[in-house]
Amino acid sequence: MAVKEEIREALAGIVxxxxxxxxxxxxxxxxxxxxxxxALVLINGENELAGVIRSLRQRSIEFLVAGNLTNVIVxxxxxxxxxxxxxxxxxxxxxxxxxxxxxxxxxxxxxxxxVVNRAAAAELAGMEFCAGIPGSVGGAVWxxxxxxxxxxxxxxxxxxxxxxxxNKKNLATAEITFxxxxxxxxxxxxxTGAEFKLAKGKAAEIKEKVADILRKRREKHPLDYPxxxxxxxxxxxxxxxxxxxxxxLKGARRGNAEISTKHANFICNTGGATAADVLELIELxxxxxxxxxxxELTPELVIIGED
Ligand SMILES: Cc1cc2nc3c(=O)[nH]c(=O)nc-3n(C[C@H](O)[C@H](O)[C@H](O)COP(=O)(O)OP(=O)(O)OC[C@H]3O[C@@H](n4cnc5c(N)ncnc54)[C@H](O)[C@@H]3O)c2cc1C
Numbered sequence: 095m096a097v098k099e100e101i102r103e104a105l106a107g108i109v110x111x112x113x114x115x116x117x118x119x120x121x122x123x124x125x126x127x128x129x130x131x132x133a134l135v136l137i138n139g140e141n142e143l144a145g146v147i148r149s150l151r152q153r154s155i156e157f158l159v160a161g162n163l164t165n166v167i168v169x170x171x172x173x174x175x176x177x178x179x180x181x182x183x184x185x186x187x188x189x190x191x192x193x194x195x196x197x198x199x200x201x202x203x204x205x206x207x208x209v210v211n212r213a214a215a216a217e218l219a220g221m222e223f224c225a226g227i228p229g230s231v232g233g234a235v236w237x238x239x240x241x242x243x244x245x246x247x248x249x250x251x252x253x254x255x256x257x258x259x260x261n262k263k264n265l266a267t268a269e270i271t272f273x274x275x276x277x278x279x280x281x282x283x284x285x286t287g288a289e290f291k292l293a294k295g296k297a298a299e300i301k302e303k304v305a306d307i308l309r310k311r312r313e314k315h316p317l318d319y320p321x322x323x324x325x326x327x328x329x330x331x332x333x334x335x336x337x338x339x340x341x342x343l344k345g346a347r348r349g350n351a352e353i354s355t356k357h358a359n360f361i362c363n364t365g366g367a368t369a370a371d372v373l374e375l376i377e378l379x380x381x382x383x384x385x386x387x388x389x390e391l392t393p394e395l396v397i398i399g400e401d
Contacts, residue, residue: 097155097174101133104149104176111136111182119168119177119399124228125361126320127351127369129172129399137203138182140262140286147284148260150176158398159284161203161230165237165322170369171400180232183286184208188216197251198290202232206239209290214304219295220249222303226311227323232285237394238272242307247272252289258282275327275394316354319362325376326359326391334391335359341382348374373397 098115105113113135119128137143150157156175160166163179180203187199196218200209206224209231213221223244227234234246235253247267254264258281271278279285311317326334338344338358345355347364349371354360361375376393383391 098132100153101155101176104153104155105133105135105146108142108145108149109135109137110142111138117177119163119173122163122177122179123166123168123322124162124164124320125167125322125367125369125372126363127170127367127372128168129170129369131168131173131177131399132175134177134179136179136182140183143178143180143183143284143286144256144260144262146176146178147256151260159232161233162205162228164228165233165395167322167369167372167395167397169373169397169399169401173399179203180230184230186212188212188218196292196294198292199287200231200290201287202230202235202285204231205229206231206234210304213290213292214297214300217295217297217300218292219300219303220292221290222300222307225304225307231288235285235288236277236279237275238277240275242310245272246288247277249290249292250288251291253279253285254287254289255279256284256286262286314357316356316360316362319352319354319364321354321360321362322395324359324394325361326379327394329389329391332389333359337383337387337389337391338379341379341386343379343382346375346378348372348378351375353379369399370401 115133116130117134118130159178183201183203185201186204186208189197206227210221210225223242238246257263328334335358344358346353350364350367351371352362352364354362383389
């Protein structure tokens, strides 16, 4: 059976949310580039998620679970499989456990912004570093997202997930390894939520810290153009942006993609760029860094699909 037919069969009767077939991923990725996915599914509930994953796995259909697609590049030839979008699983709640502490629980599809806002509303400090990171909770846990000296691992106490067999599980952070921009979870885990433990703070200070971080981001990052945030991981003692400047590639262009003149670790879609344009720039940076400096730059971005 052709893959597309198999996908239709796999999703039939299970998906309560929306399904888009042959969906241009440029409409959904933060870079605005990317070919068509065979299907994109908007999941509305955790049981639905488990059903979809089980059905796709039974048929060995490829899939990628994603949040806000702010860290994914889909090649121009598109993705042969299903993008499972978690955005609608976005509940965020606060609870205070007497003599234990203050917790925010968030489903994987909740935006980091909503967690930052919920924490601020409850006068809880610790989440401010996530202000301005446009991802979801699931994506942030998977990437161990970080900024301004803090990472997700510093604030989460537990992750809930669906394991490889499709069973619901809760893992305490002691059972998880958090690396720089990559969290190691048991194979094929799908993150369904996370628990954040935060400290009671002062409303005005939390608000000011968030505003300050957002101000810094606006000053330093090229937010006027679609992009995927930092393209490369920093090297020990050397921010990737500075290295890219030193090798003379700030402002380099391929097609309609440009290494930002504002921050060289960002690649901007200046209008009508393709994934190939972005990937050519990534390769150019890697080759030049190797040749001029003898160092290997590794992308933070997740790159999927066919050329
Ligand atoms: C302007 C801008 C600024 C940024 N600043 C920062 C920053 O300061 N720090 C930083 O760390 N990042 C930053 N990013 C990158 C990105 O926003 C973060 O890494 C974010 O955490 C990714 O979340 P997402 O929901 O968009 O993930 P996606 O792009 O949707 O997915 C990323 C990866 O996570 C996996 N994933 C997502 N959800 C799940 C899930 N529920 N279960 C299993 N796997 C999952 C996907 O399969 C994929 O491999 C920035 C991006 C932009 C565009």
